[in-house]
Amino acid sequence: MKWFIYVIVLVYMFYRAVYGAEGNALEIIPISYPDGLNYLPSGSRLTITCKLNNRNQKVEWLDPEKEVVTHNTTNRVYSHRRIAPSSAKTSPFLLTFTRAVVDDSGVYTCQSEREKKEISLCVLDAARFVDTPREEFVDKGRSFTLSCRVRGDPQPVLIWSKNQRELYDDKLTSKYKIFEKFNHDGYESLLTVTSVTPEDSGSYTCTAVQENVLVDDCSLVDSINITLQVNYAPEFEGGSDTSMIFANYNDTVNMDCSVSAFPKPTYKWFHDVGDSTLFQYPSKQIKLLEDETIARLTLVADSLSFGQKFTCKAANDLGESHKDFVLVKLGRPEAPVEVYVAKALQSELIFNFTFNEESSPFDIIQAQLKFSGDPDRRPRETEWRRGSRTVDLEVLEDNAGLYKLPKLEAETKYWVRFRTKNDHGYSPWSDPHSVSTRADEEPTSTEEVAEETTTEEVAKAEEEIGEEDSLSDGTFYGIFFAGGIFVLAFVCMFVMRMV
Structure with a gap:
């Protein structure tokens, strides 16, 4: 009989060892935040479920401070056990937040007699932008302050940016000034843009970054865009100097008048008929293009319009600007009046040219070159015809x-x-110009060309000044030495005559 009891106990212990651990496994159901959020909004109700396959074991919930959460249902946060049918294999243990607050964030633990499982809870009072205007207006030359006001918990960090470039309190140029303060509406950041220009127009972004340090990956980022419009009088791109419009006889010519301005300007076209008299074209003859940023006057190039001056005037509430256009008959182009070697490389040369402003436009520019036997003697025309080759120059795409x-x-x-x-x-x-290539290869970046051109010009100027100084010093010492010899010879001749 005693051995029979031992066998039963041994079988029971073997059963617990094999099946007991698997039957007592803990499982915490992942938190499902509302509306696809990655956090629980402050003030929300939430219940976290922990399951155990053994109804007889004791299970407890621990808060982030490792304190046991009591079963008192009158508390804002409490634990309790859901009554399940006797046939159910699992027994759920619940942790309920009746009204969650930001400080509830942290790691909670569900533990039984044999194991424990943890789960992280993220609670945020999401940032809300209040009393923040979406559009502001300021006149050119003035300073203006953009305001970004926000509420939320944890306190958001506010970051200003424009065109995805973060703006800082610029102490060197004093372009931007950032000031932060608290008021009754929440936390506020002020961005002051000083001496605004048309380039300061655009969309400024105020980004609110919230991070709950109690839990990893518990953060929220939100932003608001504020458009700053700078009011300024019309300005012609490239200045208001007279533009030459070239055309063939009987060509249809489009004269485009375009300015930058805000508010949008109104355009008027005039024809100078002499004696300071201007003829105004009717509005139906002027076509507005590209959201009314271009006013186009269309004419026929003929003997009555060639050499005539046409004036475009653009005006808004802040001022007026005008630009003259002269219609010129298209003819043969002119050669460049000045030639500069911008960069000399191993297998190529890069040039910059200056042309007469009244020269007709050209389609291509050609170079005729021949080997230089004597760089001090220019080739004769017959030599150009016999021993040279002609090449079309390539325009650098970026300049x-x-x-x-x-x-x-x-x-x-x-x-x-x-x-x-x-x-x-x-x-x-x-x-003709005497030029030479280099022995070593170097990159042909346009920026490097421009930078090296400037450097070479400065170095050349310094070298010329140094040569002038050196020449002046040499001349001075040469004259001094010759004068000394002359005086010495005169003294020797005087002594010999005395003797």
Whole structure:
């Protein structure tokens, strides 16, 4: 009989060892936040469920401070056990928040006699922008302050940006000033833009960043855009200097008048008929394009319009601006009046040209080059015809003012001259220039070309000044030495005559 009891106990212990651990496993149901949020809004009700497959074991909930959450249902946060049917295999243990607050955030623990499981709770009082205007207006030259006011818990950090570039309190240029304060409406950040220009117009973003330090990955980011409109009088891009419009006889010519201004300007076109008299074109003859930012006057180029002056006037409440256009008959282009070597490389040269403002536009620019036997002697015209080649220059895409002469030999001297071409023919050749390529290869970035050009110009100027100084010093000492010899010879001759 005794052995029979031992066998029963052994079988029971073996059953508990094999099946008991699996049957007593804890499981916490993941938190499902409302409306697809990744946090629980402050003031919400929430119940967290912990399951255990053994109805007889004791289960407790611990708060983030590892204190046991009591079963007192009158508390704002309490634990309790849901009564399940006797046939149910699991027994749920619940942790209920009747009205969650931000300080409830943290890691909660469900523990039984054998194990424990943890779950993180994130509670936020989401930031809300209050009394923050979406659009502001300011006149050019004045300073203006943008206000961003927000409520929320934890206290948000407010960040200003424009065009995805964060703005700081700029102590060097004093362009931006940022000041923060508390008031009865919440936390406020003030961004002052000083001496506003049209470039300061645009959308400014105030971003509120909330982070609950009690829980990892418990944060919220929200933002609001504030548009700043700078009021200013019309301004022509590139200035108000007279523009030359080139056309062929009987061509239809579009004269486009475009300014930057706010508010939008009104446009008027005039024709100078002489004696300071202007003829105003009717509005139906003026076409507004691209959201009324361009006023186009269409004419036919003929003997009555060539050489005539046309004036566009743009005006708004802050002022008026005008620009003159002269219609010029298109003819053969002119050669460049000045040629600069912007950069010399191993297999190419990069040039910059200056043209006469009244020269007709051209389609291509060509270079004629030949090897330089004597860089001090310009080739004769017959030599250009016999031993030279003509190449079309390439326009650098990132800067239309620079042209590239490719496929040259390294460390070689050339004579080169230039001409332009359009539908009316070629220009004459420019004066020849002596140029040379380098021995080593260097990159051809346009920014590097511009930077090196400036550096070379400065270095050349300094070298010229140094040469002038050196020449002046040498001349001075030479004259001093010759004068000394002359005085010494005169003294020797005087002594010899005395003797």
